[in-house]
Amino acid sequence: MTELSFNRRHALKTLGLTAGAALLNLPASAEAGGEKPSPAFKYSLNMSTIRGQRLGFIKELEVASKAGFRSVEIWIDTFQQYLEQGGSATEAKKIISDLGIEIENAIGFAKWIVDDDATRKAGQEQLQREMEQLAKIGCKRVAAPPMGANSKDAALINLDVITERYITILEMGEKTGVMPILEMWGGSPNLKKISQVLYVVAASGRKDARLLMDAFHIFKGGSEPDSMAFVGKPAVEVFHINDYPAGIAPEKISEPDRIYPGDGIAPLRQMLQYIKDPGKPVVLSLEVFNPEYYKQDALLVAKTGLAKMKAVTAGV
Template sequence: MLKASDTMIDLSFNRRTALKALSLSAGAALLKLPASAKGPVEKPSPAFKYSLNMSTIRGQKLGFVKELETASKAGFSSVEIWIDTFQGYLQQGGSVTEARRIIHDLGIEVENAIGFAKWIVDDEATRKAGLEQLQREMEQLAQIGCKRIAAPPMGANGSNAPLIDLNVVTERYLTILEMGKNTGVMPILEMWGGSPNLKKISQVLYVITESGHKDARVLMDTFHIFKGGSNPDSMAFVGKDAVDIFHINDYPAGITPGKISEPDRIYPGDGIAPLKQMLQHIKHPGKPVIISLEVFNNNYYQQDALLVAKTGLAKMKAATEGI
C-alpha cells in the first residue's frame, strides 16, 4: 500500500521530469528555427576598397577641391591626394579646417598622400631638409585626417644614383616611422621600378622585415613591379598585414621593362598585367585592401575628368570580380 509521502515524491519527480522534457523540446525547437528567425546574418566584408589616386586626373589641372568633388561624383569614397596640389590650395587662401570640412561633407576618406621628401639620401644636408619637409607635411596631413604618406626613394632614384645599403635604408625608414608615430601619419615604403634603390619587391620586403616595426608597410604598384623586373609571384612573400594600399593600373603588350614609362600606364584590364593573380596575393582575410588607381596617361588627360574617374572605377571593379 502506497504511503502519502510516496505519492508526493512521485508527483514531484514526475513534475520535474515533465518540466525538463519541455525545456529540452523548446531548446531543440529553437535550434531548428529558420535563418530568417535567428536575426540578421552578417555579410562578409568586401575584399577591396576602391580609391582614386589624383594622378589619374592630374593632367586636367582641376585643383584640390575639384579633384575631390570629381572623385566623389564618380563614386569613390577613398582617395590619394598629392602634396603639391594640397599645398597649392593652402597657398591660394584655403585652410586645413576648410579642407577637412570639404572632405567630410563629400564623404571622402583621404587614405594616403603622395609626397617626395628626400628622406633616404646619403647627403646629410639634403636628408635633414627632407626630414624637415616630411615633418611639416605629416603635420598638415594629420589635420585633414589623412592616415598615411608615401615614402619613395626620392633623390636616390636617378640613373647615376649610388646604391644605398639596405641596412642603412632600414635605419632611415625607422627614423621616419617614428615621426609617423608621433604625428599619426604613417610613411609607406614605396618601390620605384626605375630607381636603382627600392626597385624590387625583395628590397622593400627586406627593409620592412628588418625594421621589425609594427607600423612598417610597403606600397607596391602594378607598373613598378613590371618596370623593376620583379616576379609578380614575389608578392606572395609580402605579409598581408604589410599591405594597406596597392596602386593598380595596367601596361600594354609589346613593351619591355626597360622601355616602359609612366605615361604608358593604362586602365586595369586593358593590358596584359596578371592583375587577378596579383590581387589574390594581397587579398587579406580580415580587412579590405585599398586598391588605388594610379595612371599618368596623356590620352586620359585630354578627356573629361569625371568620365576618366568613372571609367577607372568600373575597370577596377571588373578586375576584382570573383576574387
C-alpha cells in the first residue's frame, strides 16, 4: 500500500487533474473544487482521518486548511500535547484565525456517564477542565460519548439516569460556552441506538441538548437509517460522515473498516436528506480511522475526503 500511495501521488503530479481524479475514483470536477458545495452543509475534517500520520496539533490544522476545509473537529489529547510542549491557547487561537478555519467540535473521552460515583465525579471534573481549555480557542462543542460504559460486559444504565447525568454536563457547558453533544457508539451497550440518544436529548427538556450521530455507528448499532426521520432538526448540528464496505456484519465491523463517503454501501444521501435543515447548515465531519489512509500523505487524504464529501452531497 505504501508503494501504491507513492504511485498515486506521483500520478496526480504528472498525469494532470483528470487522470489523477480517475485514479482516486473521483469526479474530475470534485477534485478541482468545481463541484458546487451544498449550501445545506459545512464540510469539516475530524482529525481522526489523519491521526495516524502523527502530525501534531498545528500541522493537522494546516493540512485541513490547505486541503480546503473551513471547519474541523480536533482531538483533545492532541491539543493538550501541544500545550504541554510549550504551546498556548492564545497562540493556537491566532493560528486558527489566520488559517481561516473554525473549531466546530472536540473529541474527548471523559467518563461522565458511569455508575461509580468517584469515577463519574473525576470524569465531570476532567470534562470541566477540557471545556475551559477549548473555550479559549473558540471551540463550540465537545463530544460526550458513553466512555467507561461502553465495554461489552458493561451494565445497562437506565436512560432516565443517563438523562440526569447529561443535564449535569449541559449545565457545565452553559457556564463555559462549550456545549456537550451526546454521542452514540454502535458498539457500546449504552447509547448504541438512535432511539436511545434521542430519548435522552428529548427527556432532558433542554433546548441546548444536541446529539451526535455517525453513519458507521448507525450501522454498527443496528439502527435503521429511517429512524433518523424522528430526530428533530434542531438536535443535529454535527454529523460524522463516512462509509463502510459490503460483506461485513454489524457485529463484526470495526473502526478501521471505515472508508471514504461514497466508496461503500451506506445510504448516505438518504441520511443527509433526513438531517438537512433549511434553517442552518449542518456540519458534516469526515471521521475515519483507516490504516491504509494513514500510510498515505495526509494532505492527499484530506483533499480526497473533501472531494468525496462534495460528490456525495451534490444535489442533496
